[in-house]
Structures are given as structure tokens and as C-alpha cells.
Amino acid sequence: MKKMLTLVAVMLFTATSAFADFTIYAGTKPGSGFDQWMQPVLKELRKFLDEDITVKYMPGARGRTMLNKWENELRFEDPNGLAVSGGTQGSNWLYINKVEYDFENYDAVGIQLMDIMVGKRKSWNPKTDNLTWGNESGLGDTMGTIMLFCGNLDGKIESYKKCTDERLNLVKGMKDGPATMAYMRGEMDIFRGNPTAWAKKMSKIKDGELWFTQGVYDRSTGKAGDNPNHPGMHFDAVFERTWGEAPKGEMYDAYRLAQTFNDALQKSIWIQKGNPKKAIIVDALRKMLADPESQAALKKVNGGAEYDWAIAEEGDKVVKQIKKLATEQALKDTVWIIKAVFDYDVVYNPDRISK
């Protein structure tokens, strides 16, 4: 009843953000995968704020519409504005056209350092079997997949083109949901999921097992490390078990670049630099993360798994750190392999190279 009355109130006041104390801009549609993470987080966050937070959805161009507007207008014009971004916007910064935003221009409120899990059919052998697979959301993890079933080869990125031409049937235009469905019907050999979706998927999939996790970004080393929720299943460890040596070479650097920008920035909240309200929202976030009830709620969002947050200055450090991975060679190789294997419209932008 209370919620219904709230809806009536919202309708009466036309739901404009003008009445809200904080407005969070999201470059996604309501109900999207990102939204399924964001809504429970905001629900918990509100408990520790005296002010309200209203979501303003601004979908379009895979988040670029909103983030470009945030970069050029919103962060200056809206003193109560926050922005959220996901992994696609993180990795798009590296190689997609018409990206005007730059995460270093804002202060991080909090970044939840996440992972991507990849599963496979139990009977499928990555070393000997061919692979049928497609998922337009997962460029990074598909690069990891390619490496894990091709091996180190001669270390040159061009060699992976030959390997994928021979062994990979990359099905184009597959979105995450249909790709998992195709796996369940036996049309694909592997599947993938972010922490929010993984447990749900595993509960539905009968013939499937975790193959590898990309790893959680470790701030102390500046690299993706073991995921404590799936110990021993880190990409590097699985690679070594499969091929008897550590992963290395141009493909590995390219993979780590694309993957880290996707996973480390998979769930991020931003505020304009110097905004006096930063202290309020950061304080609320810290309280939320210290509260056992909220912790339990957030754990539930990620299917029972726990992922660490880099808060405020810690988050800013993460952005600076991961940008160092964008060396000239790694960026060139990333763009090359995406064009050569995925046939995607990506660009090499020298401005993205670490200074």
C-alpha cells in the first residue's frame, strides 16, 4: 500500500529529478543487467543518506550518449549529479569512436572490482575440440577464450588469426541472453556471465562447469588476481594447468588490456571533481559497506559472491593504474585482433596510450 501511494505521489509530481537531492545518471535502460546491480545497491545506499537518490536513465549508443553528455554538460550543470558506468563503457574508451568521456576527469565515489566467469560443457576439450561461440558483450573474455584454446603459439598476435580461422566459429550478433540459450540448446560450446548473472545461469544450466575466471583486479599488483569466490580458477592458473606454461606474448597483453578495462570498471559510480557533496555520498557508501545487513543484501546481488570496492581516492588510483596497461603495442594489438577476428568497427586512437 505504501509503495502504491508512493507511485501515485511520483506520478503526481511527474517524477522529475528536480525534487531529488542526488540524481544518478545511468546510460542504460531500466531492467538491464547493469540496472539489476544498481537498483539493490541504491536501495542499500539510501539507508545511509539523509537525501534521496533518483535515477535518470539515459540509454543510447551503449552508454556513450549519457557519458558524453556527463563529460560535456551534466557534471558542470548538475551540482547533485552522479554518473554510473559499466564495463562496456570502460573498454569502449580504449577503441570505440565518438568517445568524449575520460574517467580521470571525475572523482570516483566507488568502484566495485568485479570479474567475468566463463563456463564450458563438461565434455568439451579446449585443446583438441573446435569452438562455436558468440557474445557481443564479451570481447575481453572471448579474447581470453581464444588464448586458452590456442595456447601461447609463437607469441605473435597474427598467429591467433590463423588459429581462430581454423578452430573458432564466432557467431556474430549474439547478445548475452540468447547466447546462453543457444548454449542450453547445445548450439554453443561455452557460456559466460558477470557476477550478477553467473549464479542464476549456473542454476539453470545442467551440463556446464566453470572453465575460468578472468580474475579480480588486485590494486597491490596492478594485475588481475585470483577471485576468492572461485579460488584456483583464475585465467593464468587454468592456462598453466592446460598448457604447462604461463600465458605470455602479445595476445596476452592485448587480452589483459581489454579485460581489465571491462572488469575493473564494470560497476563504477562517479562525481564531478571538487563537488562538495562528494563527502556525503562517499561517507554513505562506506557506512553501507560496513553494515552487515547491507553486506548480505549486496552479496545476494552477486549470487552469494563478495567483491571488494575501491572507494574515493582508491578508485581514482585504480583508473590511473589501469591506464598504464595501455601501452602502444598492447593497444595496437587489441585493436588489430578485434578487427581481424571479430570484424568489429574499432579504431586505434594514440591519445589512449599511457603517458
Next chain:
Amino acid sequence: MEYVLWCLAGTVYGIILGVVPLAGAGTAMLLLFSFVGFFAEMPYAGLVFLISVIASSSTADSYTSLLTGIPGSNTTAASIIDGHKIAKNGEAARAIGIAMADSTFNAIVFGILAFALLPFYAPIVYKFGLPELFMLMTLSIAVVAFIVTKNIWCSLFAIGAGSFLGLIGLDPHHAEPRFTFGTLYLEDGIPIMMMVGGLFGFPELMYGFRKDAVRPAPIKNYFTQLIQGWKDAVRLWKDSLRGGFIGFVAGMLPGVGPVGDMLAYGATVKAHPKEKFGVGNPKGLAGCEGANNAQKAGSLIPTVLFGIPASPFAAIFMAMCLGFGLDVGTPYMLEDKKFLWLLGSSFIGATIFTFIICTFTSKLLVKILEIPYWLYATLIMAIIVYTCQTYTGLYMDYLTLGGCTLLGCFCKHYGVSRPAILLTYIIIDKWENLGGQMMQVYDLPDLATRPLFLFLLALISFLVYKAITQKDRGIDYW
């Protein structure tokens, strides 16, 4: 208890919007688009609310058709032919009684038929691989093209326009912008709310301005006539059930659902060749009124099973459910018992609530029809604009809505099927995608071993052959 309240709230809202001339379920839901985010935390409450709006508006839209001769929505036009004559003959409440009983009966019968069987469809859905899904999409396009309108050129224009609009965005195979004219906004395609608002909402409401003001037929001896109407409906149960069945089947076929009531009316006339229709024959009303409700239940089946919305209202329903985080169109939802239970029970529950509410408030509801048309039409238009601009708040929201409205007005004026445009717009990129994926995963010899694929191929071939060779292709709806 919470869901019962949401059901009641949706019913009341649906009844009010249903009574508003030319609005109907689609417009009622479109106006709620900006509140999708509100239900993100309680998706099942959103589902109950939406289904209740659909069920109740499908019954309440009869008031307008019967009492004023203006369609309450685009799926109740057939009710006017005999129903409005009955009302003009001084038996308005009798017409309401027939319509209410007929709608309630068919909604319950075909609602149960549709929703109770949904869980059993789940294993079948898994049989639909990429080739079968591709053929199902092809079948949908073929049905839209060849059945809905008599004029094949109008159909082809509709398919062309829908295809062009549906293909705007990022080419899924190469992630390259396509028909976006260099704007980032269009890279995600044209939002469905602009399409529905522009193609249907605005043209219908603007069309209403051109109609002369009509005072609703007066209601006399309300309860006596109402009970007489109920008795008529019981007596004419065969006509009622036939109409419901036709509406139900039409509802499952993409593009055909909106004309289900006309098909049902035509079948009633054929079933009684010696009787005169169009003069206030209760059989004419009983034979078509419930088709509208059964069509709603039928249209939700392909929507829930395969994500193929068979009618414009189902397209909005699906988009809003996705907004709540409910993956309608995937087998996940068929395994979600709560989803299935609420889907069916809220449809039936809202139908019963509507019957009870309308029985006791008909005289009050008719007052809505006395409000000057320009007043609520302007209000609804303003809400549609507001709803659409909540998408991004950028000027492109207005431009896109304006473009879709121009197209909608053009189609209404020249008799081009707007449901065909909308459904093609929704289906075409999935069709393109599935076609490419099927060719990547399967070879021709593989396809030749799949019985379901071959059956669908034969069905499509037959449909195309009949469409080309048969002169009487279908009926017009635009």
C-alpha cells in the same frame, strides 16, 4: 494481499483509460513508460499492474464503442456495428450487459486456456534452435505481409518502412552504425515508446479531433436492462464462444490480433445467414465483443514464449517487462512459477474486478464520455510527449517522436497497416540476426534433418503461395 491491491489499482486505471475514446490498452501502458524504473525493485508488482491494465481496458473500452459509436480502442470497432444501434434504440444498459458478460466470459475461458498451459510449453521452446527461431520470425513477417491487408502494395510498404526503422542502430555483426545519420542517439535504434506513441497514440487522438462531438446514448432502467443483457449473453453463448476462439487464434498471429474482432463479427454474420445485422442485433454484439479480450490472452502466448509480440500492446508489455528485469520471451520465465501464476491470476482477477466495478459504476464511468474530447486528448498527448522525453531528455526524443507521428498520420490517411510496421520494426533485426547465426552454425544438410524447421518452411511456402494466388487476401486494418 499486496498483489491484490496492485491488481485493483491497475484495474481502476485500465477502466478509466479504456473508457477514454481511442485510447485502449496500448495507450494506457504507453503512459506508464516513464514509471518503469519505479517497478525495477518490485518487478512482479509491475507485472500484475500491467496485466490488470490490459485486462480491464479491454472490457471497459466497450463503453465508448457502444454509447458513442467511436471506438474505445482500435480493437473494438466491430462492437459499434450492432452494439451502438442497440444503445441508440434506448437499450444502452442492455448493450453494456451483453458486452460485459461476453468480455468477462471470454477473458476467463481463454485466459485459463492461455496461461494454465504455459508451463507445459517450456520443453517445446527448447526445441526451437536458431533455424526454428529464424523460421518462426519469417513466418511472422509473412503473416504480417500477406494476411493483414487486402492491398499487397500497402503491406509491402509497411514491411519496408518497418524494416528500415527496425534496422536503424548498430549493425550487430560488425558493430557499425547503420542508418543513424551520424547521430549517437540512433545507435541504439528508435525507442519503442516513440514508435508506439507516434504510430498509434498521436494519430488516433488527432483523428478524434476531426470527429463531431457525440453525446453518449442515455442509460435508462440500468439494472433491468443490464440483467437482460446478461441473459442475452448466456443465451448467445455459442456466438460468444466462437468470437472468443477467433480472437484467441488471431491474437497469436503477429499482425492479425488487432482485427480479431472484425473477423469474429464476420464469422457471426456468416453463421446466421437469414438474420439481419447492423440494425442492433444482439448476436452481432455477442459474436465480436469477447474477441477483443481473448485476443489479449492469445497475443501474450508468443510474447512470453518466444519474445514475438503479436500485437502492438504486447510489444509495449514486453518492453516494459524487460524494464522491470523480467526476461519475457526466454524459457527462464516459463520456469518462474511466480511469474506464471501472477500472469494468469492477475488477468483473471482483473477481469472479475472489472466486471464488479463496471456493474456498479457504469453511470459514473459514462460521465467520462461527457468531458470535452479536446480536454483529455490534449492531456494524453502531453503525457505521451512527457513519457517519450524521459528516454534521454535530449532534443532527439522530440524529433524521433515527431518523425514517428508523421509516419503514423501518413499511414492512417493512406491505409497502410501500422501494426505491420510496428511488428516488422520489432522483428526485423532479430530475423536478420537469427538468419546470419543460423548460417554460421548449421550447414544445409543439417537443416534438412530438422523436422520442425522443415514444417515451418512448408507452412511459410504454403502461405506465400496462397497469398499470391488467392484474390480475397484478408481484411484491411490500419
